[in-house]
Amino acid sequence: MKEKRYRSIIKTISWRVTGTIDTFIVSYVVTGKVGIAASISAVEVFTKLLLYYLHERVWNKLKIGKEKVSGPEYHI
Numbered sequence: 001m002k003e004k005r006y007r008s009i010i011k012t013i014s015w016r017v018t019g020t021i022d023t024f025i026v027s028y029v030v031t032g033k034v035g036i037a038a039s040i041s042a043v044e045v046f047t048k049l050l051l052y053y054l055h056e057r058v059w060n061k062l063k064i065g066k067e068k069v070s071g072p073e074y075h076i
Contacts, residue, residue, distance in 0.1 A: 008056045011056065016048055019048060020041050020044065023041045
């Protein structure tokens with residue numbers, strides 16, 4: 001089954017929320033400052049959204065680890 005682009009976008013956003021929370025926590029632990037941690041998290045959220053989306057689309061085009069399914073795609 002081929003993944004649609006909007007699925008990659010939804011996965012990108014959900015992963016980025018998780019990653020940004022992690023970045024905020026790590027930044028806060030390292031700096032001890034909420035403002036700096038928030039700034040770091042705000043910057044990285046945009047760069048990593050784009051990088052993850054591009055990464056996901058490249059992997060979707062690769063055939064590594066994919067098999068063709070014969071017959072109906074949906075099993076009940």
